[in-house]
Amino acid sequence: MASAVECTDENVREYLLYRGFTSTLKHLDNEIKADKEKGFRVDKIIDQLQQFVQSFDLFGMKEYWRYLDRRLFCRLEDVYKSTVTKLRTSLYRYYVINTIQKGNVEKTQEFFQKQVQELQGQAEWRDWFILPFVPSPEQNPTFSVYFSRQWADTFLVSLHNFLSVLFQCMPQPVLLSFDADVQKMIALTDENEQLRQMLFTLQTENPEQRNSDQMVHHKLPLYVQNMDRLGDTELDLVSSQRSVSTVTTTSRNFLSAFLPQGRRAPGKPAPVSAGSSPSQAAMGRKDQSTNQSVKSKEAVQVKEGLPASGQISTSETGSSQQQQQQCSNQSTNQGTNHKPRNKRIQEHEKERKELFSKPPPQTPEKKVEVVETEPPPETCTDPPESSTSRTNGAGADGGGLSAEQPFIKLSQEEYGEHHSSIMHCRVDCSGRRVASLDVDGVVKVWSFNPIMQTKATIMSKSPLLSLEWATKPDRLLLLGSGVGTVRLYDTEAKKNLYEMNIDDTHPRILSLACSPSGSSFVCSAAAPNRSGNNESASRLPIPASGQLLLWDTKTVKQQLQFSLEPEPVAINCTAFNHNGNLLVTGAADGVIRLFDMQQYDSIMSWRAHDGEVYSVEFSYDENTVFSIGEDGKFIQWNIHRCGVKQSEQLLPQDATGPFVLSGYSGYKQVQVPRGRLFAFDSEGQHALTCSSSGGLIYRLTNRETALERVMALGGHKAPVVTVDWCSAVDCGTCLTASMDGKIKLSTLLAQKS
Structure with a gap:
């Protein structure tokens, strides 16, 4: 970020000179010289703080830290406040230790006299007031660690890392993102030029050479060049x-x-010819x-x-004539053998x-045990993810052809307009728009085809907990809040159409599901928890009470309230089947309930998980239901036989939650699952799940082990908390959203078996 700031400052100077704004240029230079943020150069900020410490300027150090607090730290989330407090405490201790090491007892006593009102009520400073009176504090067990060079270096490195991450996560103005956009365009231009050259090389092959590539008879290995002509079956084996x-x-x-298929390497070796005798x-x-x-x-x-x-490779197509000449020369030389x-x-x-x-x-078929958090290197089927935001299938995870991977990853793009952890990320029915919701209550409506572009930004005074696309028309978006309201938002007109008051006693709208017919939607409302609206807090040991309501979309009125037995409980997830005749729900008490939407009655219910049910979906044939629960299990249930498992598999914690994001100075953020934890492809044969570094694709099996890992999408630096799989277009698009606010769009091309 610092380099982008310097480049932008130079461009602004050049523009002001070009326009003749000399007075403005002078003011700009003066303010840059007095810039306390040092152009977002972390090393210069650390040097400024060290200069205050070495010169015993307590007032200057405190004022500079207050400026950083007003300018930067106060805008952080509440979870970062403890980290900022620890860094400030370490900075004060670093100052006091320096005064003692330099033998300046007056500055040591001055520090405690001026800071006594602020520090005397803090437990971490209780033993430090005797420091000026200890004869040899560097040998005292309480203070000896702070006199070591290792502690000072650790503190400075922690402060440096914290400020670096803070500057990188700050929302940047358009001018600062210009340089990154230019670099991205340059990379894409170079990539397109390389692909254009490769395509031109393939198209300019002469017909004889193309035929020689397709017919393997002209590409024999050297050790069989002088043999008699082999049979077709034997040659296929070679x-x-x-x-x-x-x-x-x-x-x-x-x-x-x-x-064409004839130019690819065969997936399986041909059987040995019957002409080979046992002798x-x-x-x-x-x-x-x-x-x-x-x-x-x-x-x-x-x-x-x-x-x-x-x-077929580029070197082969570009120098095939030279290779044929070398082969002919070798044949001539070997023909002259005596x-x-x-x-x-x-x-x-x-x-x-x-x-x-x-x-x-x-x-050998490569299999990975899904109970492992990180697969061992020898079983990893994918190369590491490229650091660029858009990667080609040639070098990306799962991009190459292999017998184990059913998809080719054509590209991976990043949507980075969110500045906090994502809760929900859903594609509409037409596959044209995406709606994503973060923990700050900001909703982004954006498109990715043909280009990635933000269509609308929805800000809410009240916290938002859920969202769902309407089916008819698909431009409408349902938004559930934490104060008992559901808003119907028109993404094209960019305005609220209705705001429905659901229930004051159950204000948390945990889940929304719109009927495929478009005439109604189901709303799950739950009672408030003890921690207020903080969805990152741990769940209550006793499931909260809740209601499951059916609302009419046209009249905007409540139609009925479903009966939840044995007791009213909070419903975490809901899903309709293809025609809206069936509704499946997963609740906080671990029970899955199946409802008949024609009779508006519960057909069956069974205890599915030890703990809450986080995500539930119908299978492709709608004869079974898949669910993920708090116990970390991925289970397939037969809906024709109540409570009968067809398969079960234990998933790692980074696929089921709660999701944990650790940071510097002991920072730790925990988020309970809210969005969809798994999604299926268009044929229902593969499932996409969350992981710590990106989405994982599994093949659904009919064996006792429900999942078989086939592909890793990768690309994330923070845990993925929700996924979605759009198959409305020719190339399927996988969406993976993480706790750092980044959303990856991986475009996949199915390989025909």
């Missing part, structure tokens, strides 16, 4: 063996996902020395970068038998 060994070491090509296989197993030589030749060819039969022809044929036949006697390599 190609598959070479491609399997090479595809794991070479870089994945982004454009290979869009090439030939036995001969191949007996001669181990020749087999080792063949393996060494293959390794040499891989190191030399020889192309596999099923892969060995007898029959002897060479016998040796080649021997190598051929040994080659086909080896069983085709089988690529």
Whole structure:
């Protein structure tokens, strides 16, 4: 941020000179010289504080800290106040220790005389008032640690890190974001130019060369170039063996996902030809020395970068003529060998038998136990996430072709307009707009196709706890507050249409679900908790009471109140089936309830989790229900047999919550799940869940283990708290929202099996 500020200052100076605003330029220079924030240079701020300490300027140090408090610290959330207080206490102690180390007893006594009114009631300063009277305080067990160089360095580093993170998280004006936008545009331009060059290279291939790429007969390995012509089945085996060994070491090509199927490496090796006799296989197993030589030749060819039969790279397409010339020269040189022809044929036949006697390599299926918080390196199926905000599928997580990954990650973009943790993030039915809500009650309505753009910003005086898109029309947004009201907001007209008073005794609107018919919506209202409206606080040991209400969207009136048995309880999550005839709910008492929306009655209910139910959804065929609860379990329930589990799996805490974000100086933020914790793709075969560094995609199985991890999206630096999966467009878009206010949009392309 400091570099962007300096660059912006220079640009402003240049503009003022260009316009002739010389007096304004003089005022700007004078204010920059007297800038107490030092151009957001953290090192200069630390140097200024150290200068006050070394010069025993207690008044200047206090005034400078008060300025930082008024300018920066007072705008932070309440959870940061304890961190600021600890840093101020450490700064005062750093000053006192310096006065003693320099032998200036008068300044030590002056500090306690001037600060006695402020510090005498604080427990952490209770033992420090005897410090001026201790003969050797550096040897006293109470104060010895503060005289060490390690403590001073730790304090300065902590203060430096806190200010650095604070400056990075501050909302920046448009001028400061200009430099970042320019760098992003430059990176995208370079990326597009590289892709354009690759596409031009592929399109300018001559027809003979393109045919030679598609027909593997012209791309034989060197050790079989002088053999007799192999059969098609045997040649496919050679190609598959070479491609399997090479595809794991070479870089994945982004454009290979869009090439015809004949130009890709085969996913499974072809079976051995029936023409290989048992005697030939036995001969191949007996001669181990020749087999080792063949393996060494293959390794040499891989190191030399020889192309596999099923892969296409830029170097291969750009220098194919040179490779053909080299192959022809090698054939000519080998043809002049003075060995007898029959002897060479016998040796080649021997190598051929040994080659086909080896069983085709089988690529082991990679599985990851989902109970682990961080998968071990050897089971990780994805490369690290790139640091840029938009990555190509060639180098991103899961971007390359593999047998385990059902999707190609084409790109990943970031929406960073929020400045606090996200609670909800939902895509509308048409897949055109996204609504996201943070813990500060700010709602952003934005689009991502064709470009990412904020359409509306909704500010609320009362805290907002839930949101839901209306189905008809899909431009309407339902917003549930913490004071017992639900607002119907028009995102195109940017105004409130209605504000409905739900219930004063149950003011917290925890969940909203709009019927697919668009004529009504379900509202879950709960009683206030002891901690007020702080949703980051821990839950009560006894579930709060609540109501489940049905409201008519057109008349804006309450239709009925559902019966919640055995007792009224807070409903955390709700979901309709495809036609709105069924409603499933998950409650704070761990019970899942299924309602018939034609009879407006409860069909069945069962205890699903030990603790609260955080998220619940219908399956693709709507014969089962999936749920995630406070006990960390992901369970599939059969709705035709009450309370019968079809599968169950234990998920890590970073997928189920409560979510924890740790920071400097012991800072810790805890957030209870509010948004959707999992979402399905368009075919209901894969599920997207939360994790500490991004979304995780699992394949749904019919086995006892419900999930099988297949892909990690990555890209986040803070825990992901809610997800959504939009399949309304051709390429599915996964949304993952985290506690630092960042939302990642990962565009996926399904690989056809």
